[in-house]
Amino acid sequence: QEAPPVKGGALNMIAQPEPPMLMVGLNTQGPTLYVGGQIYQSLLTYGTDLKPLPSLAKSWVVSDDGLTYTFTLQDNVKWHDGKPFSADDVVFTADKFLREAHPRWRLIATTYVDSITSPAPNQVVFKLKKPFSAFLHAFELSSFPIIPKHLYDGTDYRTNPANQTPIGTGPFKLKEWKRGSYIHLVRNEDYWKPGKPYLDELYFRIIPDSASRAVAFEKGTVDVLRGGDVEGFEVRRLIKLPEVENTTSGWENYAPLVFMQMNQRSMPFSDKRVRQAIMHAIDREFIVKNVFFGLGKVATGPFASTTLYYTPDVPAYPFDLPKAKKILADAGIKPADYTIRLMPLPYGAAWDRMSEYVKQQIEQLGFKVVIQGVDAGGWSQKLADFDFDLTFNFTYQYGDPALGVARHYLSNNIIKGTPYGNNQNYVNPKVDELFGLAAGAVSKDVAAKAYTEAQKIIVDEVALGWLYEMQNVTINRKKVKNLVRTGIGLNESMDEVWISK
Amino acid sequence: MNAPRTPLLRVENLSIPLPTGLDREFAVENISYDLHAGEILCIVGESGSGKSMTANAIMGLLPDYLNPSGGKILFRGKDLLTMRESDLEQERGRSMAMVFQEPLSALNPLMKVRDQIAEVMEVHGERNAETRDRRVLDLLEYVGLPDPANLRDAYPFRLSGGQRQRVMIAMALALEPALLIADEPTTALDVTTQAQILDLIRRIQKAKGMGVMFVTHDFGVVADIADRVVVMERGIVVEQGLAEDVLNRPKHPYTRRLIAAVPHREAHDAKAAAEGDLILDVRNLRKTYRSGGGFFSRPRVVNAVNDISFTLRRGETLGVVGESGSGKSTLGRCLLKLTEVDGGQVLFRGSDVVPLSAGAFRPLRRHMQMVFQDPFASLNPRQTVGRILTDGPVANGVSYADAEIKARELLALVGLETSAFDRYPQEFSGGQRQRVGIARALALDPELLVADESVSALDVSVQAQVLELLQDLQRKLNIAIIFITHDLRIAAQICDRIAVMYRGEIVESGPPEQVFDAPQHAYTQRLIAAIPGLHWNPRLAVL
Amino acid sequence: MMNFFKRYARNYGALIGLAILFVVVVLAFAAPLIFPVSPWQSVGDPLLPPSEDPAFPFGTDMLGRDIAAGLAYGARVSLLIGVISTAVAVVIGVSIGALAGFYGGRVDDLLMRFTEFFQTIPAFAMAVVLVAIFNPTIVSITLAIAVVSWPPVARLVRGEFLSLRSREFVQAAVVIGQSGPRIMFTQILPNAISPIIVTASLMVATAILTESSLSFLGLGDRNMMSWGFMIGAARTMLREAWWMSVFPGVAILLTVLAINLIGEGLNDAMNPHLRGRKG
Amino acid sequence: MKTLDFLFQRFVKAILVVLGVVILNFVLIHMAPGDPASVLAGEAGAGDAKFIAQLRAQFGLDQPLYWQLWTYLKGVLTGDLGYSYRNQVPVMTLILDRLPATLLLTGCAFVFSLVLGILLGVIAAYRRGSIADSVVMTSALVFYATPLFWIALMSVLVFSLHLDWLPPFDMESIGANYTGWARVADIAHHLVLPTVTLGLFFTAVYTRLTRASMLEVMALDFVKTARAKGVPKAQIIRRHVLRNAILPVFTFASMQAGQLVGGAVLTETVFAWPGIGRLMFDALLQRDYPVLLGVFLVTAAVVVLVNLITDLLYRFVDPRIEAAS
Ligand SMILES: Nc1ncnc2c1ncn2[C@@H]1O[C@H](COP(=O)(O)OP(=O)(O)OP(=O)(O)O)[C@@H](O)[C@H]1O
Ligand SMILES: Nc1ncnc2c1ncn2[C@@H]1O[C@H](COP(=O)(O)OP(=O)(O)OP(=O)(O)O)[C@@H](O)[C@H]1O
Numbered sequence A: 001q002e003a004p005p006v007k008g009g010a011l012n013m014i015a016q017p018e019p020p021m022l023m024v025g026l027n028t029q030g031p032t033l034y035v036g037g038q039i040y041q042s043l044l045t046y047g048t049d050l051k052p053l054p055s056l057a058k059s060w061v062v063s064d065d066g067l068t069y070t071f072t073l074q075d076n077v078k079w080h081d082g083k084p085f086s087a088d089d090v091v092f093t094a095d096k097f098l099r100e101a102h103p104r105w106r107l108i109a110t111t112y113v114d115s116i117t118s119p120a121p122n123q124v125v126f127k128l129k130k131p132f133s134a135f136l137h138a139f140e141l142s143s144f145p146i147i148p149k150h151l152y153d154g155t156d157y158r159t160n161p162a163n164q165t166p167i168g169t170g171p172f173k174l175k176e177w178k179r180g181s182y183i184h185l186v187r188n189e190d191y192w193k194p195g196k197p198y199l200d201e202l203y204f205r206i207i208p209d210s211a212s213r214a215v216a217f218e219k220g221t222v223d224v225l226r227g228g229d230v231e232g233f234e235v236r237r238l239i240k241l242p243e244v245e246n247t248t249s250g251w252e253n254y255a256p257l258v259f260m261q262m263n264q265r266s267m268p269f270s271d272k273r274v275r276q277a278i279m280h281a282i283d284r285e286f287i288v289k290n291v292f293f294g295l296g297k298v299a300t301g302p303f304a305s306t307t308l309y310y311t312p313d314v315p316a317y318p319f320d321l322p323k324a325k326k327i328l329a330d331a332g333i334k335p336a337d338y339t340i341r342l343m344p345l346p347y348g349a350a351w352d353r354m355s356e357y358v359k360q361q362i363e364q365l366g367f368k369v370v371i372q373g374v375d376a377g378g379w380s381q382k383l384a385d386f387d388f389d390l391t392f393n394f395t396y397q398y399g400d401p402a403l404g405v406a407r408h409y410l411s412n413n414i415i416k417g418t419p420y421g422n423n424q425n426y427v428n429p430k431v432d433e434l435f436g437l438a439a440g441a442v443s444k445d446v447a448a449k450a451y452t453e454a455q456k457i458i459v460d461e462v463a464l465g466w467l468y469e470m471q472n473v474t475i476n477r478k479k480v481k482n483l484v485r486t487g488i489g490l491n492e493s494m495d496e497v498w499i500s501k
Numbered sequence B: 001m002n003a004p005r006t007p008l009l010r011v012e013n014l015s016i017p018l019p020t021g022l023d024r025e026f027a028v029e030n031i032s033y034d035l036h037a038g039e040i041l042c043i044v045g046e047s048g049s050g051k052s053m054t055a056n057a058i059m060g061l062l063p064d065y066l067n068p069s070g071g072k073i074l075f076r077g078k079d080l081l082t083m084r085e086s087d088l089e090q091e092r093g094r095s096m097a098m099v100f101q102e103p104l105s106a107l108n109p110l111m112k113v114r115d116q117i118a119e120v121m122e123v124h125g126e127r128n129a130e131t132r133d134r135r136v137l138d139l140l141e142y143v144g145l146p147d148p149a150n151l152r153d154a155y156p157f158r159l160s161g162g163q164r165q166r167v168m169i170a171m172a173l174a175l176e177p178a179l180l181i182a183d184e185p186t187t188a189l190d191v192t193t194q195a196q197i198l199d200l201i202r203r204i205q206k207a208k209g210m211g212v213m214f215v216t217h218d219f220g221v222v223a224d225i226a227d228r229v230v231v232m233e234r235g236i237v238v239e240q241g242l243a244e245d246v247l248n249r250p251k252h253p254y255t256r257r258l259i260a261a262v263p264h265r266e267a268h269d270a271k272a273a274a275e276g277d278l279i280l281d282v283r284n285l286r287k288t289y290r291s292g293g294g295f296f297s298r299p300r301v302v303n304a305v306n307d308i309s310f311t312l313r314r315g316e317t318l319g320v321v322g323e324s325g326s327g328k329s330t331l332g333r334c335l336l337k338l339t340e341v342d343g344g345q346v347l348f349r350g351s352d353v354v355p356l357s358a359g360a361f362r363p364l365r366r367h368m369q370m371v372f373q374d375p376f377a378s379l380n381p382r383q384t385v386g387r388i389l390t391d392g393p394v395a396n397g398v399s400y401a402d403a404e405i406k407a408r409e410l411l412a413l414v415g416l417e418t419s420a421f422d423r424y425p426q427e428f429s430g431g432q433r434q435r436v437g438i439a440r441a442l443a444l445d446p447e448l449l450v451a452d453e454s455v456s457a458l459d460v461s462v463q464a465q466v467l468e469l470l471q472d473l474q475r476k477l478n479i480a481i482i483f484i485t486h487d488l489r490i491a492a493q494i495c496d497r498i499a500v501m502y503r504g505e506i507v508e509s510g511p512p513e514q515v516f517d518a519p520q521h522a523y524t525q526r527l528i529a530a531i532p533g534l535h536w537n538p539r540l541a542v543l
Numbered sequence C: 001m002m003n004f005f006k007r008y009a010r011n012y013g014a015l016i017g018l019a020i021l022f023v024v025v026v027l028a029f030a031a032p033l034i035f036p037v038s039p040w041q042s043v044g045d046p047l048l049p050p051s052e053d054p055a056f057p058f059g060t061d062m063l064g065r066d067i068a069a070g071l072a073y074g075a076r077v078s079l080l081i082g083v084i085s086t087a088v089a090v091v092i093g094v095s096i097g098a099l100a101g102f103y104g105g106r107v108d109d110l111l112m113r114f115t116e117f118f119q120t121i122p123a124f125a126m127a128v129v130l131v132a133i134f135n136p137t138i139v140s141i142t143l144a145i146a147v148v149s150w151p152p153v154a155r156l157v158r159g160e161f162l163s164l165r166s167r168e169f170v171q172a173a174v175v176i177g178q179s180g181p182r183i184m185f186t187q188i189l190p191n192a193i194s195p196i197i198v199t200a201s202l203m204v205a206t207a208i209l210t211e212s213s214l215s216f217l218g219l220g221d222r223n224m225m226s227w228g229f230m231i232g233a234a235r236t237m238l239r240e241a242w243w244m245s246v247f248p249g250v251a252i253l254l255t256v257l258a259i260n261l262i263g264e265g266l267n268d269a270m271n272p273h274l275r276g277r278k279g
Numbered sequence D: 001m002k003t004l005d006f007l008f009q010r011f012v013k014a015i016l017v018v019l020g021v022v023i024l025n026f027v028l029i030h031m032a033p034g035d036p037a038s039v040l041a042g043e044a045g046a047g048d049a050k051f052i053a054q055l056r057a058q059f060g061l062d063q064p065l066y067w068q069l070w071t072y073l074k075g076v077l078t079g080d081l082g083y084s085y086r087n088q089v090p091v092m093t094l095i096l097d098r099l100p101a102t103l104l105l106t107g108c109a110f111v112f113s114l115v116l117g118i119l120l121g122v123i124a125a126y127r128r129g130s131i132a133d134s135v136v137m138t139s140a141l142v143f144y145a146t147p148l149f150w151i152a153l154m155s156v157l158v159f160s161l162h163l164d165w166l167p168p169f170d171m172e173s174i175g176a177n178y179t180g181w182a183r184v185a186d187i188a189h190h191l192v193l194p195t196v197t198l199g200l201f202f203t204a205v206y207t208r209l210t211r212a213s214m215l216e217v218m219a220l221d222f223v224k225t226a227r228a229k230g231v232p233k234a235q236i237i238r239r240h241v242l243r244n245a246i247l248p249v250f251t252f253a254s255m256q257a258g259q260l261v262g263g264a265v266l267t268e269t270v271f272a273w274p275g276i277g278r279l280m281f282d283a284l285l286q287r288d289y290p291v292l293l294g295v296f297l298v299t300a301a302v303v304v305l306v307n308l309i310t311d312l313l314y315r316f317v318d319p320r321i322e323a324a325s
């Protein structure tokens, strides 16, 4: 059945919304990564099982004490402008560029990294201050894109003209960007994987309206729909079209997980029983099915089921209104005394529907709920200032709990100023200890054991109200082969993708 | 006028019903009269008597919802009422033409004078643009417009009222119609302009031998131009005949009443008013209006009141006359501080009121009152007569109860029933309303009354009653009155002294007989010469 | 007064408008009685087409909420915002217009420049910006609509005041010694009231349209079910569930139409041309 | 001289209005919740104070307010309407990209509604009381009361989804890459639905206005004069009534330019028309205030410009203007 790959052809995709720039070091929004992922590359990539795979690093060695990481780079890699790629670029990227421009890397670098050196032109060595079990997961494209030193060193990164003409090591080069219309990439003839990529051209079309995007796919104008390109209800229709296949794979590294954030600084949410009651009051199956059109899976706890260290063995919160009411009654809580401000996540219609639904459910318990409409700026500011009662949020997991998950539960991460910390004020020293233990573990088993225990505690205490794991569906015409291969899905360099004739 | 000739126009038993719900059943009822070629027929009557209605009916210009219910209009023997619209269109403008009352609105504001005149010829078959053009030029010259070559390219808004009326006449004459209907063509104009236009119409009529139907309410005009007269009252022709006869030997009581009411200066009985105390002493009063103007252009400056001085005594009536725009109203407004004064003094009972602030002047207002021109506009339609009469005293600190008693007395004084107290102004006729207006002014026991064109909007017969009332009141209350009017005859009839204003200045003043019989200033002379019907003395009519 | 009603009743359209509005008002007031359950509550299967289930004659939306309940509760929001924002706009407009028209001169110039400013800038865009920045709540929406809709009232009132001010009965009031404010309130305002009423009634209609447009764009108060919101939420489901957008649209159409008809009826009945001089 | 004065006055007025909008804009920016820096920082997934301070300095948010206003004014003068933090593009770039599409749509809708509205209004007035009059006026009343966005949705439902006559979205066929006349035809095809739906409301407005204005003018004295001259009815309408009646319609229409933009926001949203209305909606969803306010400013400026132009044109069309004031 497997025909040999053929060369040539153009692949049509959609960039939605139109990315502001393609320089992934400065902007990590979805479309930027999608398009920029064909131009820039990172040291590693990750399989759908989240195991590290080679990218610009051909191999890597971790010392037994877990403190020294040595990467060996691919040979004959050239930047798109013809300059050779070397370990200097990696050191510059890690030590200068990303430290300044990339908040997530900066945190890791200041907390764990002692030094970054290149003993040989094709070798880079990271020395850590203390062991960090997730370190090997920090080299994905969105976290660690390699930036050309010769263009950026000593410049103001944000105003560097090279941002408009991105130069990377990836399989495709930017040919033309017609704003509002399309981004056109062409084959990098000097790509370091011999004979690749198969495709000649990539088109990323800009189609601002979701309904038109669906039509564009139906009409064959585009071959691929990325998760989020079309509305949920359109997905149901489009995947039934002939000659079309779909997959939910390719999001394992991100595994976005949606939850309610209940501010535990004051009543009613400071009482764990209220949080439990609310979990019982919400029919999460209903949300997945009717609000998100079945594109998701009810979450059981803080870890997405596709990620490392996940355990299903935690307390469950089935939809059960009477039970929820009973919990409150037993606790002697009078819901009518409380008015809860519900702050919806301003990301569009489905999220609004979810807020409306959750409001109704909580009101059935007797609480009063007012929806506090805010914009994205207001949302992040209020959340960052801890000025909220109840809101929604979601987190990317980035492969390892230490990178994407723990930040929401650690008591030392109760920091004003970011919406992506422990803003709900969950404090449990035991949990802190377990996460610390796991992050510093050199052995996987130790980490797994600590994470399992942590999950049980967190779920029992309903540190957050986990709703569901988002499932992003990639839809493509069957003729497009090898599209989704890794855990970063369509952000992966499409050097293996080909189109059958 | 040889009788057997078929008349140019014969109106026979014409009746036009009004829509139901109006004050009477027919606008005109069963009216008949003839108009012969080469004569001027005047139709006179009070407002609403149906004069315009007949004129419009002849031209076929009645609104859709008004249709003659009976009778004929025979024009050169053909009944216009049964004619098809397209045939009527052929007649209109070619064989019969019309000039309207309001020259301001009767011309299309967006069309050049030339095009408007040429259009008549165009629609009646004159295809040659050059011929039309030449004719336009001739016509403009013929009606006495200055600089016709330039003027024809002007838009109507650039022309004065008299000029516009001349254009209208030129338009009517374009195809030399046999019949010209003029519906109060001079009512909106100054006396001097009126005299010119009347002159023009008479001249043309003579020259072209047209039949002219001239609608007016002014017996002076009738006396000046009419060959024959038709008198109408409430839609009925009450009397018709030769002008000579009707003017001097009216038969019908209505006609007599009208003629009796025509202003006449002889009635004035010189009274000794000069002894009263000096109540008003105006010195070098000035008022200048500035308007328009901007960064690149100078403002238009009008010296509406230019260095005016006069005095007034208790019990005296000073008439202020002059043509439109001469500054009469402005003078009145300055005296009452209804507008800012630019210079001079107004000594009221010896002290200057000009420098007083609005607040400081308010207590003095009750001594100086005003009677306005338009009895419809001068009464608040949302207030009862009682409210109108008591508002003033109440604003001046009188209790409402006292004010009410006073108001009822005043109603009796001005000849209205006390039941009027609770009614709204809309329920009264024009003359009655003007009485209410006078009562309002008197409610404050003023010492000075300014009456600005207080009778101009009224029909002659009502006018006479109101004038009489004013004179009567003055005798009883010994008030000083400043009587502003554009009608010299009225001023002569009731004033002790007359001041003639011209372009913001008083050019002449003195007792009526002096101003009338021995005018000194050229402008006064012109003004007097222009009074219509000067040769006719209504006093001599056999009533 | 009798005359006024007679004249109004002569106008067929105005009567129909009154009838429709009456139904809408009753619906608005009786909404909690007819639909005791909140319109936000899922009460049935999602996406039921109309008349498939007799309990939901207008169908249900994607969360199983009763469209009929939404229509009834939406009537409240539309009328509430329409009437209050108009009232606010009228108060602003009358104050500014009255001051400008009565005092004239500099005051007039200044106030009219101010009014022109608000009249020139695109009203709906301005409303959008205001609501977006101050966050959509019933208060901010009402005020935003009022802020963009008062200029015509101000101009109208100014015009009326300007012409009435020079009318003789107002001068008469000055001459008898009434004070400025008193003249404005007792002499002029009563005479300017009928055009204000007519304009205001038409503005209610416009305000309802504006509110629905804002809601449609997602700028409605999130705690209140409104017609525009229902259409906005249904927009992406046009292909699957036409009824979600058709019914609220018809509701807006009928309400606005009714108010316009009433406004025209009022205009005809109060028309100064017809009233004439004979009372 | 008067003309010069008039020009001068109108320019000053226009500039003052635009300046007013600029200041209003600035005030509103500062009233908007959420410090852009912390928003940006938040979106970048980190919120440490140093990073935020760096962003604040970068966007000049640490300067005193009057200085920021001055900078803003200077910026606007040089066409700098600020920076879209969300899109990482100068606001002006975004707007200029989208402006032509909006001008095309609103221009077409304007012409469509004006021509059709005047035509229908004239017919209704001419045949006053006839069936044609009732039909025209009833539909005008209905369209006047229909929410624009709803007409748009319904026409998509009927003409695109059901009948499949016209494309429901976008300005061009995606990826078709037509050139020359084929492209013009393609755009025209896409233009039909948005133009008509945007135009219908205004058609209703102009129809009503034209009819009322015609009837008003027909009652004026000079029309009677024309009849007295024997001018046939059709010619009276054409030569005397129409011109006088249409002028107020034109004035009103130019004052409606702002309304048209409001309508464009709704229409473009429904039809995914790539104009500034759509941009405004997107900015709204993302609460991208600089873009929102930039669009507002630009539309206000365009409207002021349109009004200015009509005012000037008017001077040539209506001879009376010069005399007035
Ligand atoms: N268009 C109209 N519709 C209804 N009634 C009218 C109309 N025009 C005039 N009338 C009525 O017809 C009667 C005669 O009016 P007409 O205009 O002929 O009076 P007139 O003698 O010309 O008065 P004036 O001197 O005021 O011009 C009046 O009662 C008037 O109210
Ligand atoms: N408010 C004003 N602004 C500018 N000019 C004015 C104003 N009022 C009057 N004028 C001008 O002042 C002059 C005198 O006007 P005024 O009203 O006093 O004349 P009048 O003698 O009363 O005329 P009429 O007989 O027509 O009432 C006229 O040229 C007029 O145009």
Ligand SMILES: [Mg+2]
Pocket (backbone or CB within 6 Å): B051, B052, B053, B183, B184
């Ligand atoms: Mg008349």
Ligand SMILES: [Mg+2]
Pocket (backbone or CB within 6 Å): B328, B329, B330, B453
């Ligand atoms: Mg006067």
